[in-house]
Amino acid sequence: MRAEWEPDELIGSWTPVEGDWKLIKNKSGATRQGFALMLKFYEIEGRFPAYSKKVPQVAII
Structure with missing residues (x-):
């Protein structure tokens, strides 16, 4: 990863x-951010x- x-x-x-939000919407808090980052990665x-x-790091902030 660059x-x-x-x-x-x-x-x-x-x-x-x-399409991502359909998968992310039932998560909350840090779990939502972590899941979204894993999905995009x-x-x-x-x-x-x-x-x-x-x-x-720039993707997390």
């Missing part, structure tokens, strides 16, 4: 879209992260 992201790429890749990389540091 560490540097342009703002438009970051928004386009890491923002949940309508999977969409980008085709796998789940081995550990949390693999997810770019």
Whole structure:
């Protein structure tokens, strides 16, 4: 996973879209954010992260 992201790429890749919200909506709090990040990571990389540091910090904030 790359560490540097342009703002438009970051928004386009890491923002949940309508189909994502169907999966995310029944989660709450930190579980929702964690699930959303795992989902988007999977969409980008085709796998789940081995550990949390693999997810770019800019995607979390």
